[in-house]
Amino acid sequence: MDLSSIPERFSVKKIIGQGNFGVIYKALDTETNENVAIKLIKSRNGIHELQNEVKIISRLQGGDGIPKLIWSSRNSNFYIMELLGCCVNDKFIKQNRVMSSFNFILIAEQLLERLEFIHNRSVIHRDLKPHQLVLGGPKHKTVYLIDYGLSKLFESQNGCHIPYSEGRPFVGTFNYASLNAHLGLQQSRRDDLESYCYILAYFLTGDLPWKINHATQNETAIKKMKLSIKSYEIFGDEVSLGRIFNYVRSLKFDQKPDYRYIQSLLSLYKKKFPNSISQISWKLTRHNSMRKISKKPEKKLKRLKSVNVEKIIDSEDHEMSATKITKEYPEFKTHKITIKKPRITEAPTTDSLKTSRDASCCLF
């Protein structure tokens, strides 16, 4: 990795993030006195993907939750964007993969808005996963969608949709990819929305039916499960969320999704939680994880109260007591989900957990 070509105006401080493809540095822009993020590719082979990313991000500028592009140049192995905050998935993992329903709803709504926005700008993301959600903006209350290295334009300027095709190399990440992506079909808006459902399921339950960290996880096994999976195996008795999955699975290749319909199903789910909050807060940890709900709600409530005391009291609010929390957020008491878990039977492969990238994918 070569930092020498970074303009002198930017003073590099430290590494703040890393993916398969790039390293993210925090740096100071000495002209504006503001901190920025530099995304530098790990290897020269990634230059094509980086250029694609810069093209796509430029196209998306101005949208809420889209990182602002600060500096880029043709043939450069890095670009510079606004500095964002923490990754939603890192927070989630830190909290033992448990998320409050309030955060869940806010993230689900905002991610849907991001997808509608990028789709309206003719872009499909093609690599949606929880790691791509980063908090930013004032008070870090906005969910940013990042990493457009595998993104693609799905329609031309005159609105002509890319043609349907089969036999495409896999693009995306096994755990969150749509069934069609596994089957080698050309991806379109519906595939982003299927990945959206898997992300929601992961935040809701802390895992996916194919077990995201399972030792025997491989593409064949995941594909096999996605071929026969039913909405209740993903969302349990959360029927409105299950209906989102059924809807996106029913979309035609070039069909424009009805985002309002998906939003209305999210609103149905939201009705269960009347005391909603207006911005993401990590003070509350859980009450709707499929993993942790016992069959006996009264016993569960006792346990939740003690969990609340331990986990809710973080550095931001040491005063908050369990009594106050259960009073203010009665939903802690009520939510119950059951789910039937399918099994994976396939043998392991060495690259089972890797993200696959199609080096040649980009704008058509």
Ligand SMILES: Nc1ncnc2c1ncn2[C@@H]1O[C@H](COP(=O)(O)OP(=O)(O)OP(=O)(O)O)[C@@H](O)[C@H]1O
């Ligand atoms: N603008 C930013 N500000 C702060 N942190 C960022 C920013 N962009 C990325 N990050 C952090 O760096 C991590 C890696 O970034 P990114 O996903 O763009 O890398 P990548 O190599 O393309 O990832 P992948 O493994 O998905 O290919 C992110 O998960 C996030 O935590």
